[in-house]
Amino acid sequence: MTVTEAVETRTVVLPEIADPSKIAPKDARELSKLFFDRLAVLEEGTPEYQYARNTLIEMNITLVRFAAARFRSRSQDEMEDIVQVGTIGLIKAIDRFDLTREVEFTSFAVPYIVGEIKRFFRDTSWAVHVPRRLQEARVQLAKATEELRSRLGRTPTVKELSQLMCLSEEEVNEARLASNGYTSSSLDATLSSSDDGEAALAHFIGAEDTALELVEDFTTLAPLLAELDDRERHIIHLRFVDELTQAQIGERLGVTQMHVSRLLSRTLAKLREGMLTTR
Structure with a gap:
């Protein structure tokens, strides 16, 4: 031009x-x-x-x-x-x-x-964050798996894949694990069940049991309670097992409510200190 x-x-x-x-x-x-x-x-x-x-x-x-x-x-x-x-x-x-x-x-x-x-x-596209190295290894793994499956007529082993991909068996397993992060399922997704028909995936996922948090406390507290004298253990039982008020405990023991309060405070402080020291 x-x-x-x-x-x-x-x-x-x-x-x-x-x-x-x-x-x-x-x-x-x-x-x-x-x-x-x-x-x-x-x-x-x-x-x-x-x-x-x-x-x-x-x-x-x-x-x-x-x-x-x-x-x-x-x-x-x-x-x-x-x-x-x-x-x-x-x-x-x-x-x-x-x-x-x-x-x-x-x-x-x-x-x-x-x-x-x-x-x-x-x-x-990845449901969870996966390093770029593993994203690329996943693609390589998919190609190698398809190639070996066509050639061998069966699903290839990790060893066979590692040889073709020039990676260690550990790296192949890591790539397989990373593949799980590519897609995710909704918790509302329905699953077939032979007994109950269809059920949501969320129904099969366990919920956290808040009572489990108390197991360690109970395990630590048990020997400390055993070290209390009979009167201290009796007051603890009346207050936290029978759920009596301090006034009611005082009537049973023939002491004032103020005295019960001091005994409880001293015993609880002893238990608290023992638990903190044990942990």
Whole structure:
């Protein structure tokens, strides 16, 4: 292209396109060159610039659908997310593309789109956080397992996998364990049961027994109680087993309520000190 032709191209008014997303890929490639050339000389933020940029995005949305087709095994909801994320990659490609590189925009954009989608999977698909090293080992493990299963006609052993993957058996087991973090199940998910029909997964998960926290206290307290004299143990029994008031205990023992209070305080302090010392 001569300088004169370049100037003429840059002064051309961009055509109004009613629905850029419906333009055929071949036509989109030709029109994209015109829009990119015009975009390079327009001032960012102006209506003309926004029109050129938005039209480029819509004209090339087929590239996103092309890249997303690689992940067609995903659910419909996931595919919608994939297209949205892929569109972000397309926008990045448009903002960074330079016609002077003499590279087809499609060749330049697809790696951006696929890279954005893969980054999305890496950052969001794992149910729990797993180190990048183990995420990559999981993919390697899946490929090695499938290859050996086809070759051997059975599920490969850890030793066979470690030899093919050039990893230790411990690393293979670690990768297998990491695979459990890729997906998670809802606690409301139903499980079949031969006795009760269907039951939620949450029904099979044990709850924390708060009484277990008292086991250690009881174990520590028992020998300390045995060290008390008969009167101290009797007062403790009346207060905390029979649940009598201090006044009622005083009537039974023939002492004042104040005296019972002092005896209780002294005995409890002794037990408390003993428990703290034991721990």
